[in-house]
Amino acid sequence: MRMSRLLSQTLREAPSDAEIISHQLLVRAGYIRQMAAGIFTAMPLAKRSLTKIENIMRDEMNKINGQEMSMPVVNPAEIWKATGRWEKVGPEMGRFQDRNGRDMVLAMTHEEAVVAVVKDEVQSYRQLPMMIYHIQTKWRDDPRPRAGLIRVREFTMKDSYSLDQDWDGLDHQYANHYRAYFNIFGRCKLPVIAVESDVGMMGGNLAHEYMYITPIGEDTLLLCDKCGYSANRQIAEFKKVKAEEEKVLDREKIATPETKTIADLAALLEIPESKTDKVVFMMAAKSTEEGEQETLVFAIVRGDMELNETKLMNAVGARSLRLAEEEEIKACGAVPGYASPVGLKDVLVVVDDLIPQSPNLVAGANEEGFHFKNVNYGRDFTADIVADIAAAQDGDACPTCGAAMKAVRGVEVGNIFKLGTWYSEAVGATYQDADGNEKPIVMGSYGIGSGRLLASVVEEYNDKYGLILPITISPYEVHLVELAGSKDVSGEVKKTAEQIYKDLTAAGLEVLFDDRDESPGVKFNDADLIGIPLRLTVGHRALKEGGIELKLRHESEKSQIPVGQAVEKTQEIIQGLYDEVLDNLETVEFEG
RNA sequence: CGGGGUGUAGCGCAGUUGGGAGCGCGCCGCGUUUGGGACGCGGAGGUCGACGGUUCAAGUCCGUCCACCCCGACCA
Known part of the structure; x- marks a missing residue:
């Protein structure tokens, strides 16, 4: 992609209403633009990153036998009335009427849509277990959107749903997701921990939230360094210190x-x-x-x-x-x-x-x-x-080992939830078992928001110059900067840069080519701001020695390679960056 | 929903006692520059958030409303 054609202008100053770093940088670097409170446009750069994040999700979901589908954003109110959530959910649910006056819902999640489909499609235990997922827009009219992409009203979420004959089956799919989610965050290089969380009123018996620990987080977590206990404060237990025995006195x-x-x-x-x-x-x-x-x-x-x-x-x-x-x-x-x-x-x-x-x-x-x-x-x-x-507080004793716990803030980037049979019973989504008995399907639901994940990664990896994106979710793999200028009378710099752009692209690399007529300072600063992991510079300085310059975004040193090796060397480095992410991936199994 | 704040050019902002709509960045043209956000000259760009009121005259004063941000409540 030529930067001269890219619909993404960088800004020297962030809008004054952007307060947290990821919001400021994503706006300044031209990734996102706000349209209303909690409603954003993903500009081409952000869209490419989000697509990569979503492809990682797809890959990990497919690995645990997920079937991708797409359920509608607009649901008839009937299916929400069937589960009782039409009445239960307050003003955060988007509602409208179609031209015939029928009540409609903008889906805030898709359990209703799942059971509405599954009810008719799944009849036999032979069809189970099953896992379906989709990556779809949600609307939640949050009373207080904030912090850029961290908390929005319209967002895209990968949500998956497991369907099983019994709780053992659910346990298995739950464990699959537990592991897959660590893989997803790991491949995006986002450090997360899984904490136990509230299961609410839906009759489930277990839920975990994936938390990215950061001071800007909205949830408070209690962690025990000694035994590893971790829980959302909403449910965190602690050992209470009993008062000393006393004689009961008169009131x-x-x-x-x-x-x-x-x-x-x-x-x-x-x-x-x-x-x-x-x-x-x-x-x-x-x-x-x-x-x-x-x-x-x-x-x-x-x-x-x-x-x-x-x-x-x-x-x-x-x-x-x-x-x-x-x-x-x-x-x-x-x-x-x-x-x-x-x-x-x-x-x-x-x-x-x-x-x-x-x-x-x-x-x-x-x-x-x-x-x-x-x-x-x-x-x-x-x-x-x-x-x-x-409520458990910082310093309270861990419920399992008694050590002092610490309270930290976190952003919930994903959650997994054993739903059980609450939804399937509500709408009669049942199957026949081998003995001919009708039983409700046992369900789980699992979600990750792609925009919040992107914002969290940006929050984690940045410096004063801009984003520093991991290769796996960077909009482009290579940022090619051409510094022709008026000194380039022979056109050699320009010609070489154009040729390298062509060669890299032909070799299958994703290249953002800064072909604009801008000063070197502007180009370098924009490159740093946008945060693509590898920068190649074609300028007269290196070119007179037959080379081009190479710099990794997360390092300060530059190096030089011969023009003739540009493609080969770049491929090698990019591959190295991908390998590094995968090499550091740890498999985390669910134990519980 | 409660508390606080802000609305003036794409972005950041100034605008005094009520009388000229401005500055920096960005954008367009010409020229000079060209390895870390260059410079000169010329230009385009505004329902001053909206509506109503006061006044000879309102960006400025009064009222109502709206939008956006922050804290809380709420929420996955």
Whole structure:
């Protein structure tokens, strides 16, 4: 490709609304342009990279017997009504009506489409196991798109779906994906870890998220260096330190004016925060026969801990949670700032499992300006549910080995999920087993977003000059720079560069040829910005010695090769770059 | 949805008490330059986010709305 014809202008300055590095660089280098919040155009450079990423996904999916297909982006509402998600999913689902007033959905994922097809096509155990996948556009009307390609509303995802007779079959396909996903990220040179994640309400029993560790990540992970335990904070467990045994004391009401926070309370009474109860009021939404219903949940953790909303949601079986409004709190007789489970009725009380083991805590008195001392679970109040609802924090003890865990941020670049029979039962996607029994197909679903993956790689590999892309996903393999200028009176430089461009292309290499009439500085800076791994320079300096110059993007040294060896040498280097990626690929098997 | 911020040329920005729509980069033409974002001269490019109001006069003041960014809520 000649740069003089490329629809991708580099920018000296990034748009002011680009804040993270990958966003700035991808815009500056001409890979992407924004069209609306969370909606981007992939310019030719980005499109080539994305295609390469997707081809790596294809290859790895095909290796584990995936069959590529393409399911529609626009779905009839019926198939979403069949699984209940038409009602269940909120405004993040794109909906519209066709000309005849029929409800339509812009697919945010394709479980519905899968079961709609499979229901009619799969009838016998003889057809199973099966694995299908596609690479397709998704629309999720995220309330807050951000960080360039990291979090968008319209995106392309490789999503695959495993279909099995039983859970053993699913376990096998799950393990296949677990390994294949490490291969995909490895081939893109993106370092990731797999962490256990929330399975939500879909009845699955296991899910992993592939996380690229970076401070710009939106998820918090807890990692144990000692034993390797790793989990999303949403579900991370930890060993809680029990309070020391104490004699249970009599409850006592004390005046605590203007003391509405745990910190204030601990300071006023000169006690540690761990000697207090923290109350958080949440409104939990549940889907019932009569539709959506909200109930107030009175959640209690020890004062030194934080509530984990995902754990609470799972404990009460809610679909979603939100903080309660002050009026809603008052309506049940509690007093914000002085709230307490003591003496309350008709609310759902959920306490963290550490509370019953913590004697003589300070809790609110449900009266403005007063707290109770020596509140004890069992004697002074009881809960409807006792469960682990506290959030693990940096430094907390690992649930398996007890070592201190660390909290880090990560971007979720992929996830694998044992769905089980939730969808197949909902729509009656069943097969007949060898004994003639009708059984629901056991499913798994697995996804990787290609744009987010590209942005993560850029985030990982860059310097102040621009991108430094791995050869496997670089839009071109070679960046050929011609420095003819007016000194090139004989046209020798120009001629040589044109010939090398022709030869490299003929040899099957993907070449971006900077044939523009620009100064050397401009060309070099653009080459660095675009980040193709190998740069060849044809200029009078080397050419008078019969050579051309060669430089790897990730190294600072330049070298020279004879013009006659340009093709051969370039092929060798490019092959070396590919080999290096494959040589460093580690096979990671699922153990669990 | 709550809090904060920004909307002026393709990008980055300036615009004072209300009266001229500007600067740098980029773009077009001519010339000089040519190994790390060169220089001179000449040029094109604007519903000043939108609508309404105040005023002799609005980029500037007032109101409403919209868009985009950041934090939170939410979300895979």
